[in-house]
Amino acid sequence: MLIERLNLLLAALDSVLYPDVIRALEGAGKLLSQPEHQADHPDPPLPAGVWPLLTLLVAQQITPDIDTVSASSVAVAIECFVCAIDLLDDVIDEDQTPTLQTLGVARTLNVSTALLTLAQQAILSLSQQGVQPLTILRLLNTLQESALVVTAGQHRDVLAEQRPAQNFTREECIEIAAAKAGSIMRLACRLGALCAGADNVVCEQFSEFGELLGIAHQLDNDNHDLYYLLQGGTSTIASTEAETARNIKSDLVRGKKTLPVVLAAQINGTLQNTSSSADEEKKEYLRALHEGILTTWGICLLYRERARDRLQEIETQKPVAPLLHLLLGFE
Amino acid sequence: MEEQQIQDFVHRVSHDETLRKELASNPDGVIMREGFSPRVARIVARLVPQLALDKPIGPSSPFFWR
Numbered sequence: 001m002l003i004e005r006l007n008l009l010l011a012a013l014d015s016v017l018y019p020d021v022i023r024a025l026e027g028a029g030k031l032l033s034q035p036e037h038q039a040d041h042p043d044p045p046l047p048a049g050v051w052p053l054l055t056l057l058v059a060q061q062i063t064p065d066i067d068t069v070s071a072s073s074v075a076v077a078i079e080c081f082v083c084a085i086d087l088l089d090d091v092i093d094e095d096q097t098p099t100l101q102t103l104g105v106a107r108t109l110n111v112s113t114a115l116l117t118l119a120q121q122a123i124l125s126l127s128q129q130g131v132q133p134l135t136i137l138r139l140l141n142t143l144q145e146s147a148l149v150v151t152a153g154q155h156r157d158v159l160a161e162q163r164p165a166q167n168f169t170r171e172e173c174i175e176i177a178a179a180k181a182g183s184i185m186r187l188a189c190r191l192g193a194l195c196a197g198a199d200n201v202v203c204e205q206f207s208e209f210g211e212l213l214g215i216a217h218q219l220d221n222d223n224h225d226l227y228y229l230l231q232g233g234t235s236t237i238a239s240t241e242a243e244t245a246r247n248i249k250s251d252l253v254r255g256k257k258t259l260p261v262v263l264a265a266q267i268n269g270t271l272q273n274t275s276s277s278a279d280e281e282k283k284e285y286l287r288a289l290h291e292g293i294l295t296t297w298g299i300c301l302l303y304r305e306r307a308r309d310r311l312q313e314i315e316t317q318k319p320v321a322p323l324l325h326l327l328l329g330f331e
Numbered sequence: 332m333e334e335q336q337i338q339d340f341v342h343r344v345s346h347d348e349t350l351r352k353e354l355a356s357n358p359d360g361v362i363m364r365e366g367f368s369p370r371v372a373r374i375v376a377r378l379v380p381q382l383a384l385d386k387p388i389g390p391s392s393p394f395f396w397r
Contacts, residue, residue, distance in 0.1 A: 029395065050395050170334060220392045227388055267342070291345045294381055297388050298337040301374045304391055309370070329393035 002052050005072040006031055006079065009122055013114070020103055020111045021118075024083055027099045031079045050327065051188055052079040057324040058192025058206055066196050070129045074139060074195040077122035078188050081143065084115035085150055085184065092158060093254065119143060131195075139194055146187040153179025161255040165265035173259040174299075177218035178211060185214030205314050212307035213328065219300035222258035227293050230286070259299065263292035333371050340365065340375060344382045355383035 006025070013021060025032040028046050035045030052075035059071040087108050090097050100108050123139045157176050160168065189210030193203045268288035308330055311320060325331070344351050354361045358379045362372050380386035 044394070047395050170338065174334075217392050217396045220390055224388070224390055231387070263338070287345075291341060293388065294345070294378065295338050295341045297381070297391070298341060298374055298378050299334050300391055301377060302333055302337060302370070305370050305374060327393075329396070 001068055001072045002031060002049055002056065002075055002079070005069070005076045005122070009076060009080075009118055009125070012121075013118075017111070017114055020107050021114055023102060024087060024099050024108075024111050024115065025079070027083070027086075027097065030083055031076075049079060051082045052076055054078075054185075054188045054324075054327060055192040057321065057327060058189050059196040061318070061321055061324055062193055062196035062198045062202060067129065070126055070131050071192075071195055073122050073125050073129065074191050077119040077139075077143065078191060080115045080119040080122060081147070081187070082184060084112045084119065087112040087115070089154065092154060093256075116147070126195075135195070135197075139191060142187065142190055142194060146183050149179050149183040153183065157256070160257040163257070165255075165257055165262050166269060168257050168262040168265070170259065170263065170266075170299075173257060173262050174215060174219075176257070177215045177222075177259070181218035181221075182211040182214035185217070186211040202314075202317075205310060209307055209310040209314065212303050212310060216300050216303035216307060219259055219296055219303065222256075223260055223293055223296045223300060226258065226260055226289075230289065230293075258296075260289065260292035260296040263295050264289040267291055333368065336367060336371050337374060341378070341382065351383050354379060358383070 010018065010021060010025075022032065024030070027033060029048065029050065031049035031052060033046070033048045035048055052072075055075040055078045056068075056071055059066050059074065087099065089095075090100050091105055091108055091112075103111065120140060120143065123136060123143060126136050126139070127133065153176055156179065160172075160176070186207050187210070189206040190203060193206040198206070264285065265288075268285050311328070311330060314320065344354060350361070358376065362375050365375070367375060381388050
């Protein structure tokens with residue numbers, strides 16, 4: 001159903017733009033991807049379309065007999081939105097993803113614009129499915145608000161590259177994580193709740209839950225990428241080892257103020273330019289970085305626990321469906 | 332604030348060999364003495380293998396969200 005809705009939406013695209021949009025939506029983990037297990041990689045392949053599935057399952061959690069066509073349209077809006085934001089993120093961070101390598105910067109930016117517009121189109125299409133105009137307006141408004149929060153978070157992240165890590169605080173790092181991954185997962189949950197006709201209390205519960213979980217995911221990403229790089233081992237994240245290492249190094253070179261890096265700078269009182277330091281200073285910095293990584297992991301677990309607490313509040317009203325539990329990673 | 336409690340505790344364990352050894356041999360006793368909230372206590376308990384025994388950290392999220 002999700003792929004069907006997405007294909008209907010894409011059918012309106014100009015034939016010049018269509019193949020490039022498809023290329024983006026076939027990227028790893030995206031709805032049109034075809035997961036293939038790589039024999040030399042420890043992880044299973046990324047399943048296709050976890051973001052729209054989250055929105056759809058939240059909607060079905062609230063209203064089990066919800067019209068799947070309209071709920072799928074909202075879920076597809078999330079897929080387009082997340083794909084657009086991911087492309088922008090890759091361009092900004094200069095990550096050499098397969099899509100960016102194939103399309104180049106100019107076409108990638110154009111595809112991102114098209115996907116942001118398609119996300120709105122997907123919601124506007126609800127008017128053909130008998131959804132009330134007020135609901136459509138609320139969904140669209142929520143999408144627009146989130147887009148501005150994510151963009152501000154990304155902008156803040158870019159500006160942070162110019163500031164020394166010691167001038168950063170733990171709170172600022174978490175605020176950036178909240179504005180980026182936190183607000184995207186918040187949006188995915190909130191749109192699901194809104195389209196299912198949830199009241200304000202339930203909408204807010206799912207929104208907060210999504211934000212907390214999104215922050216935990218962001219911290220987990222930042223931390224484990226750095227950790228495995230320091231260990232010289234293999235990351236368990238689902239991309240090739242070389243690609244992962246390249247992206248992490250790119251983050252370090254760009255001066256990304258991830259939480260473990262900021263905490264290490266606070267502990268050590270040094271900048272990130274360890275290569276120019278004496279050996280002993282470098283060892284001290286690495287020890288501080290290790291402490292920063294452990295602290296970040298603890299804070300990541302804290303946000304995951306907070307999300308779990310929210311989920312348990314939700315479950316006091318109605319048990320959460322096993323598939324949604326599985327998707328969220330809570331036993 | 333829970334974030335600060337975790338940060339302070341990790342810092343102390345990282346710089347106090349005696350506390351590290353005590354955490355390795357008697358984690359429940361240390362956690363109880365610190366007076367953490369139940370939530371922070373659960374997290375610190377999960378951190379014990381890494382803090383006290385140098386075990387590698389593992390991912391906390393399903394791989395498809397990372």
